[in-house]
Amino acid sequence: MRMISRGILFGFLVIILIGGYFDFSAGNERNRLQADFRRLAQVAGDVEITDPSKVYIQVLDTGEPMSWAWRVHMPAKMNYSLSYQSGASSGNSMVDVDFIARTRYRQSKSGQLERYTSFQGSSSRSSSGTKEFDEWMIKHFNEFKVETLSPKQVEYEIGKPIVLLRVTVPESLANDPILTNSLVRRDGNTFVIDDVILTLTPQP
Amino acid sequence: MSESVTEAQDAPVESMPRKRRSVFNLQNMLLLVAAIGVWTSWWFKQQDIARLKARIAVMRPIARELEVDDPKKFAVVQLDAHWSDDHQWDVHVPDGKFDLCIATRGIKEANVPIKATARVSIPPGRHRLSLDQVETDKGWRVSVRQDGNEILGVDEPKEWRTSTGSSTVSGYAKSTQLPTEKPMMLMHRRFTKTGANRNVWNIQLEEGVVLWIVPEGQ
Structure with missing residues (x-):
């Protein structure tokens, strides 16, 4: 039983660590894209074309x-x-x-x-x-x-x-x-x- | 008093029921919440990233931003004009030796090689190039600035440009990458004059402005 409990604990920790790494990387990428977006928006505006026919x-x-x-x-x-x-x-x-x-x-x-x-x-x-x-x-x-x-x-x-x-x-x-x-x-x-x-x- | 203690010590030890530890304990619940939280946060960020990428892809060409996917090739984009005769380009020059060339005479069709009136070495890297054609007291001054500093200039007499018309080939409204083996033509302009009769609207002259980048010595 103790082995199962340790296995679950280990499994959760691995899932959290991997998730944390991916989340951190995604956060960095999002920040970079947001900076790009702000820079481009100053030149090209920030209109979201939700319907191209309009x-x-x-x-x-x-x-x-x-x-x-x-x-x-x-x-x-x-x-x-x-x-x-x-x-x-x-x-x-x-x-x-x-x-x-x-x-x-x-x-x-x-x-x-x-x-x-x-x-x-x-x-x-x-x-x-x-x-x-x-x-x-x-x-x-x-x-x-x-x-x-x-x-x-x-x-x-x-x-x-x-x-x-x-x-x-x-x-x-x-x-x-x-x-x-x-x-x-x-x-x-x-x-x-x-x-x-x-x-x-x-x-x- | 001491007897009772002894009795208790001597009493047979009854097997206590073992307390079974459930997998749904507080520790595992907290870990489960943390795992769900971290992956949910990642999922939301992925949604933001996809949305931002889609919007940036639309904005980049409008903002005329230079994109360099292959640094071994030329990259060029012509900037949005803020005035007539406003010619500016952002270029990427790969590692190696390249010349920026200008021709103001002897201009033929766009695909015909011509002799440069003046040329200068252009260093590798990213540069902003702008072309100015200004009327002076003596005639015309055609100059090229690299990142704000004039690096190339040609003076022409007044007769060089007597006509008002011109035919210009200049592309790269979208960021484009080109191989370095061939000249990268930035602008090809030939002055024109009106024909003498209705059958000939415009006569292409050999004067004009051609600007291009080539490997050194080519």
């Missing part, structure tokens, strides 16, 4: 002024159209794709304010207007009202326009004479500096 968009922190980025998951067999202040682009995808879309403003060496947009491999660059207007934009950019997607929402409906970015002139600047002479689009009483709107529609 649209997921997450606004990313670029850490730079006048620069915005979004992590996009576009389902398969989708047509897209992207409209923005200075143009539009369109395309389609036969398979589901994940990528980072960007809109960025930058002052060129010549003092012009240039705008850059990239979306699913295609990009465009444009300048916004006259030098005088560019200087006004650069001076007041921090005062503009900037709206982008909520960080809390990641799932979006197919077929409905998604406003990725909307930059408007605040009321305090709306009476500036430079605006009345500019080509800035007017939406009611609001001057719209830029609006990036994405529309996804399923392919027939």
